[in-house]
Amino acid sequence: MEALRAAFDFSDFRPTERWVSRVVAAFLLAFPLLPVSSFATATMIQFLMFSLYGMGWNTIGGYGGQVDLGKAQYVGIGAYTTAVALIRWDVPFWVSMPVGMGFAVLWSFAIGYPLFRLRGHYFAIATIAASLVLKDLFEVWDFVGAARGLEIPAHRFPTPDFVRLIFKEDVYYYYVLLAFFFGGVLYMNAFRKSRLGYQLRLIKDNEDMARSLGINVHWAKVKTYAIATAFVSMVGSFHACYIKNIEPEDTMSLDLSILIALMAMLGGAGSLWGPIIGAGILIPLKSYFKEWFGARAGLVGMDLILYALIIMVVSAAEPRGIWGLVERYRARKESA
Amino acid sequence: MDILVSSVVAGVLIGMVLALVALGLTIIFGVMDIVNFAHGEFLMLGMYTGLLTANATGMDPLLGIPVAAVVGYLLGVACYWGFIRFLLRGPMVAQLLGTFGLMLLLRNLALLLFGSEDRGVNAGLLVGKSVDFGMGVIVPATKLAAAALSLVSFVGVWLLMNRTRVGKALTATALNAQAARYMGIPTERMNALAWGIGGATVTIAGALIVNFWSVNPYVGLLFTMIAFTIVALGGFGSVPGALAAGIVVGLLMEIPGIWDSVAYATEWDWMMDVPVTSFKYTFVYLAYFVIMVVRPRGLFGWKH
Numbered sequence: 001m002e003a004l005r006a007a008f009d010f011s012d013f014r015p016t017e018r019w020v021s022r023v024v025a026a027f028l029l030a031f032p033l034l035p036v037s038s039f040a041t042a043t044m045i046q047f048l049m050f051s052l053y054g055m056g057w058n059t060i061g062g063y064g065g066q067v068d069l070g071k072a073q074y075v076g077i078g079a080y081t082t083a084v085a086l087i088r089w090d091v092p093f094w095v096s097m098p099v100g101m102g103f104a105v106l107w108s109f110a111i112g113y114p115l116f117r118l119r120g121h122y123f124a125i126a127t128i129a130a131s132l133v134l135k136d137l138f139e140v141w142d143f144v145g146a147a148r149g150l151e152i153p154a155h156r157f158p159t160p161d162f163v164r165l166i167f168k169e170d171v172y173y174y175y176v177l178l179a180f181f182f183g184g185v186l187y188m189n190a191f192r193k194s195r196l197g198y199q200l201r202l203i204k205d206n207e208d209m210a211r212s213l214g215i216n217v218h219w220a221k222v223k224t225y226a227i228a229t230a231f232v233s234m235v236g237s238f239h240a241c242y243i244k245n246i247e248p249e250d251t252m253s254l255d256l257s258i259l260i261a262l263m264a265m266l267g268g269a270g271s272l273w274g275p276i277i278g279a280g281i282l283i284p285l286k287s288y289f290k291e292w293f294g295a296r297a298g299l300v301g302m303d304l305i306l307y308a309l310i311i312m313v314v315s316a317a318e319p320r321g322i323w324g325l326v327e328r329y330r331a332r333k334e335s336a
Numbered sequence: 337m338d339i340l341v342s343s344v345v346a347g348v349l350i351g352m353v354l355a356l357v358a359l360g361l362t363i364i365f366g367v368m369d370i371v372n373f374a375h376g377e378f379l380m381l382g383m384y385t386g387l388l389t390a391n392a393t394g395m396d397p398l399l400g401i402p403v404a405a406v407v408g409y410l411l412g413v414a415c416y417w418g419f420i421r422f423l424l425r426g427p428m429v430a431q432l433l434g435t436f437g438l439m440l441l442l443r444n445l446a447l448l449l450f451g452s453e454d455r456g457v458n459a460g461l462l463v464g465k466s467v468d469f470g471m472g473v474i475v476p477a478t479k480l481a482a483a484a485l486s487l488v489s490f491v492g493v494w495l496l497m498n499r500t501r502v503g504k505a506l507t508a509t510a511l512n513a514q515a516a517r518y519m520g521i522p523t524e525r526m527n528a529l530a531w532g533i534g535g536a537t538v539t540i541a542g543a544l545i546v547n548f549w550s551v552n553p554y555v556g557l558l559f560t561m562i563a564f565t566i567v568a569l570g571g572f573g574s575v576p577g578a579l580a581a582g583i584v585v586g587l588l589m590e591i592p593g594i595w596d597s598v599a600y601a602t603e604w605d606w607m608m609d610v611p612v613t614s615f616k617y618t619f620v621y622l623a624y625f626v627i628m629v630v631r632p633r634g635l636f637g638w639k640h
Binding site: 061065067069114115117118120121122124125126128129130132133136137140254258261262265266269299300301302304305307308309310311312315316317319320 | 365369371419422423425426427428429430431432433434436437438439440441443444445447448452553557561564565568615616617618621622624625628629
């Protein structure tokens, strides 16, 4: 009950922030009603997916300061659970998604428990290694289609199918994902004010002090890692139903892991709006760059070169991300 | 049995080259505590440099090594002054993602310039030749030369680090940058030098590897992960550790071959049924994971 009240309580934000978020929420709700191309809708779905990935990453990476670069393995677990369950046993999405989250959380304990003894770079690179091992396993495991991956035979089901989450029009996917998105924002709003949220921020600032105050640092990290994992795996399940064709290379690659971290970090790690801002800026840039340079001008790689330059400039000039710029502007205005 | 011996020999030889790949990463990490995700991309550029110099001049690819070294040195120094210097002020997450941005940039520049197809060296003094050591051990001459030249480069870097004034200044910076600054060592320039040496060694390794490994713009990531593993095993910042760990990782990469040879020699069915050959580099990643969990400082680590 307390948590529910915290989730809907945005009163500690500034009036401007609350107004902007209301306008954005209204825009997101009305977006499919606008006369937009299917390309724009697909980009918006990507934006919502990556905001949710980023929110998950932000719990452990942003609030907790533990740089995790292996999130893609949990995307894969979620996506594969849903796809395998649907193809083999015709299990509906709403059942397979929580099951996938369960698998992902169990795996996150197996990975997180030993790894959270490490700090800094050591932890970051070890998460990559763990993720790559899992990816290699999936690439030879025949049960999940090995390197060819799996394809959900959408034509077998009458659409729209809300139980299996199989649709022909993107707009249905959009609204289902938007519901997840609002749920995610509310959850994160409660999380940031929860006991665990405060413990994590202390761990990030001064781990030794946290320990001396009697916080079980290791357990707090493992718990938060599980929460982040559940988030990511949930979106992974959605990804399976939306893309319908999953391969280890798409769902479990290092590039995806890093992209997830990038969204949250460039938007502003450790703030509620950070991942949303990051995804809101980077995803449209990425898809439109690709459209303009790759598809139209035929300059393969040009889109990613520009993209890489943006990443480099932001990480060198404003490491606290775009939200860091806002906070710096506010601090200057207040001191003036 | 012959296959077993030749697998081990192949593992040791490739291990020496991989050690050279990891050497630059470990020096950079040791001197300034920054993990370079773009390391494999430096190697990829070294491979292209070796390949293109050989194609353009018609010389043997091995003669392209000095060119590759110069390219790598300049690239490393330029990256430091132009980019890494600014990253060092930020938190760790910004450093990781910043070098990831560098990796994306170099990879896609290569894609734009050289195209995406696989390319390899197919002419040269050593290509197609092999050396027979008896006992069924036949080694391609390119791999043997690569291993030998790697060892030479390794000794060169070790001498530079331990026997020269500038190398001692570099080591001092690695041990304690603040104290080194008080002693009048220009630590900024030492950082740049570390990037230069790191870049040069890895591009030399690239020019050696391209003799027996085809190159495309995406080849870097695999080598980045291999280099991370070697550095973790050998200890972050340790030069001799990198050599020993490189050989261990080279052997790990030959596990599928060794497994098969044992399976055929003993005719044990359960061994044949396990699809080890499909796990090309899994053992390398797995080793990394296990080392990190068991002994985060590495087997020969001297720096925490």
